[in-house]
Amino acid sequence: RRAVSGETGLGDNSDLLYTVPVEIGGVVTAAHLDTGSSDLWITSDACTATSCNGAATATRYTMSTFNDSGSSVVMQFGDSATGTSASGPIGFDTATVAGIAIQNQVFSAVNTTDNTVVKYGAAGIFGLSFPSGSKIQESIVTDRSGSLTETDDFVTGTYQYGPLLARIAMTNALDMPMFAIELQRATIDVGGQDGVLTVGTLPEGVDNSSLTWVPVRLYKPDEGGLRAPTFAPDEVYPFRWEIDIDGVFLDGKRVADSTIPANGVSPSGISALIDTGNSLLRGPSDVVNNILSSVSTTYDPTRSNSAATLPCDVPHTLAFQIGGKMFPVDPRDFIGEASNDASTCVADNLVATDPPSLGALFRWSLGDPFMKSNLVAFHYGNLTHPSV
Numbered sequence: 001r002r003a004v005s006g007e008t009g010l011g012d013n014s015d016l017l018y019t020v021p022v023e024i025g026g027v028v029t030a031a032h033l034d035t036g037s038s039d040l041w042i043t044s045d046a047c048t049a050t051s052c053n054g055a056a057t058a059t060r061y062t063m064s065t066f067n068d069s070g071s072s073v074v075m076q077f078g079d080s081a082t083g084t085s086a087s088g089p090i091g092f093d094t095a096t097v098a099g100i101a102i103q104n105q106v107f108s109a110v111n112t113t114d115n116t117v118v119k120y121g122a123a124g125i126f127g128l129s130f131p132s133g134s135k136i137q138e139s140i141v142t143d144r145s146g147s148l149t150e151t152d153d154f155v156t157g158t159y160q161y162g163p164l165l166a167r168i169a170m171t172n173a174l175d176m177p178m179f180a181i182e183l184q185r186a187t188i189d190v191g192g193q194d195g196v197l198t199v200g201t202l203p204e205g206v207d208n209s210s211l212t213w214v215p216v217r218l219y220k221p222d223e224g225g226l227r228a229p230t231f232a233p234d235e236v237y238p239f240r241w242e243i244d245i246d247g248v249f250l251d252g253k254r255v256a257d258s259t260i261p262a263n264g265v266s267p268s269g270i271s272a273l274i275d276t277g278n279s280l281l282r283g284p285s286d287v288v289n290n291i292l293s294s295v296s297t298t299y300d301p302t303r304s305n306s307a308a309t310l311p312c313d314v315p316h317t318l319a320f321q322i323g324g325k326m327f328p329v330d331p332r333d334f335i336g337e338a339s340n341d342a343s344t345c346v347a348d349n350l351v352a353t354d355p356p357s358l359g360a361l362f363r364w365s366l367g368d369p370f371m372k373s374n375l376v377a378f379h380y381g382n383l384t385h386p387s388v
Helices: 135-145 152-156 164-170 285-295 368-373
Strands: 006-009 011-013 017-024 027-034 040-043 067-077 084-097 100-110 124-127 178-182 196-199 216-219 237-244 247-250 271-274 281-283 309-311 318-322 325-329 336-338 341-346 350-352 364-366 376-379
Touching: 017 040, 017 100, 027 040, 040 084, 067 100, 067 135, 084 124, 084 135, 084 164, 100 135, 100 164, 135 152, 247 285, 281 285, 285 350, 325 368, 364 368
Parallel strands: 027 124, 040 100, 271 364, 281 350
Antiparallel strands: 006 196, 011 017, 017 027, 017 084, 040 124, 067 084, 084 100, 178 196, 178 376, 216 237, 237 271, 247 318, 281 364, 309 341, 318 325, 336 341
8 A cells, every 4th residue: 555645835924824725524725734732623604703703814614514523612722921712513524634635534613713813814723733632532522431530532532533634644544644844934035935734754855864853742640641541551642742952042152041930830851832823932931031131222021012122134043952953043033123114123023921831831832933944843653652
């Protein structure tokens, strides 16, 4: 049997929101590419302008063809400063991405959301993270099997009720159980490299030896992770695409680590979420203030909404050391132009986020600015027995 792989180009709204074409129920629409969440949801024609954050900007799902599971879901996104939600019934339909189709895919036909992606060319979100973070899988398994005090049905139900790419990976039809993402810069690299989602293999021309592979962080139950099933009692499961980082560097010098305490947890080391659903770089407030104060004489961390302005012709490189290797962010992705002044820029792509907490152990969220400078490959491994 020939191994399956595929690729698809990405839509790009101002280098801030990236979409991928997804076919669901015979209708092709645009879904926001999000490695920070696990679920597939598409706004439906049951939406109103009030319930779904305005008029449709992409094709919505038609409820007349909806195969209802009888379950519904509420999904939360973002941090304490930027949190949004989406909710609706859960159904089944054939879903296709990058030319690869799978039948009976669970998804939510959302009828209520305040998520801003629907205002900017997306009908919903295509989550590419792990089953343990799937609210859709949790909802449907709970409704059919009862409380998840034991997780046997949840883990074994991943093939039937899990996220789209995870289910495709579990078919063993892919060349490799993985995907890779390359983001484009349409606003400052006109005519540059197109963004691509590659499924089942590495992108064309990329050799495995050129990559730095690091393990995904595993979440123990007392850290907010999935409890091990009785048939694999020693397993610890990944929760999201979160990796350890060795340090953060500004213009070649290491920045001091955060001293802000975690909230109710004691995570080891410093980790970062790799998140295409985040258009910014997010980090601990004390480290962010340190960095912005270093590059800008106008930035005042004691003032809310203080702008970190700086000359556009003085580049600054923020880099993250991962697996012993430096991964820089292009200086152009660290700043943006200040209004009405082409010579003055503002470091507005770095903001503060919440300290580590239960179910969210990371201190950093490396969003699109990081991904534009670095090809990232994601390997699922064994989804039911991660240690194998």
